[in-house]
Amino acid sequence: MTNPAIDIPITTSSVARRWSLPVWLVIICFVTFSVLLGAGVAIWKNAPPIPAIVRSPSHEIILTQADIKNGQETYLARGGQHIGSVWGHGSYLAPDWTADFLHRWGLATAGVLYNESPDFEQTDLEAIAAPERASLEARVKQQFKTNRYDSETQELLLTEAQVKGIERVFADYSELLKHGSAVHSIPNGWFADDKQIHDVSAFFAWTAWTAAANRPGSPFSYTANWPHDDLIGNQPPAQFLIWSIVSVIVLIGAIATFLFIYLRSEEETVETKQQTLELPAITPSQKVTSLFFVVAMALFLVQIGAGMITAHYAVEGHGFYGIPLDKFLPYAASRTWHLQLAVFWIATCWLAAGLYFAPSFGREPKYQGIANAGLLVALTVVVVGSVVGVWAGIQGILGNKYSFWFGHQGYEYVELGRVWQLLLIGGMVFLVVADVSRPPTCLKERRKHYGFKSFLLL
Secondary structure, eight states, X not given: OOOOEEEEEEEEEEEEESSOHHHHHHHHHHHHHHHHHHHHHHHHHTOOOOOSEEEOTTOOEEEEHHHHHHHHHHHHHTTGXXXXXXXXXXXXXXXXXXXXXXXXHHHHHHHHHHHSOSOOOHHHHHHSOHHHHHHHHHHHHHHHHSOOEETTTTEEEOOHHHHHHHHHHHHHHHHHHHHOBTTTTBOTTSSOOHHXXXXXXXXXXXXXXXXXXXXXXXXXXXXXXXXXXXXXXXXXXXXXHHHHHHHHHHHHHHHHHHHHHHHHTEEEEEEEEEEEEEOOOOOHHHHHHHHHHHHHHHHXXXXXXXXXXXXXXXXXXXXXXXXXXXXXXXXXXXXXXXXXHHHHHHHHHHHXXXXXXXXXXXXXXXXXXXXXXXXXXXXXHHHHHHHHHHHHHHTTSSHHHHHHHHSEEEETTEEEOHHHHHHHHHHHHHHHHHHHTOHHHHHHHTTOTTOHHHHHHO
């Protein structure tokens, strides 16, 4: 039986340009990624140091580098970035831990300087007369802005007031991380081990120090005086405000320049003609590929459910309409699922669209249907493994070591364990390489610019 055919008017246009769109794409990618990589290298070279030892004036060891790094690993493994944020990056349901720890530390230090007691609140500071308050803030600023890190010994020396202040903040954070907070959707027993609580607090303390201490040879901190905090002297440097404005102007100007040059260099002619198109028959691989869209819809529905639970946590921090859901599916897990499943169903649809429409643009390779089915199975394994691994990592079942590889990496939109990430990338690379590496098919379709492999690679 012949395939049905329809007559439709088709409008074609021919555009003559000095430089084609792919050329512009290569130029733009080269310039932008060069700037991005250059900035990345500069950030890496100028990253704040992690002291080997943090000491008191009496040479008592307060923190170690191992404490800070273990705390970072624990924080990321338990989905910390999906509850609060560090250096302004992360979720915003809980406080930014850098800003919160720094301000608490500054208040406690101010209390020690003012009346020898770290029990000092913001209301106590505001109750002080303006001249005396200004003098106290100047003393606190001197405590925090002075960088006492020795690069040769890799030791950081804190003042006596800072030591007493940080002990108070550690006590506050021990209570918070152990018993949780309904306001911030932090589950009770988020960290049950006292060593983990100490190390996570040590990580927060290090980020607070980098945000306050001036970078050597500079009048601002390692984070360019972020976050803003008048108590410890963190105010945005003028040059950063100026360059922020300049960067936006440069961006808009560059886009306008590209559009002006690109559109001025084209000449377009339009022609309409009648053409008969034969509707292609459904191929075996297309029948298999249709299951991809079923999987994508299922992932989409689960993502919606996870989003509903995540949104409700902002109202009822420890449950879902009275159900103590945080014991089984804490906020960090539901938010991770909500974000990660979006990536999965979008990627599934993108891949399925290429596989489904590709046979209409060229000859379908042999056993393509089996290959598509294998890809669907592999995708299912990665999705299920990632979802289960993320939950197990946040619940602390996998521990820090295995959570990174099979559970939660800790980064937004790259939450899935590194193994699942590599399998996902490797599967797609293998599909393309295995398909393109067939010489007979490639030779037959090389004469066509719209062949199966060309469409798939596009």
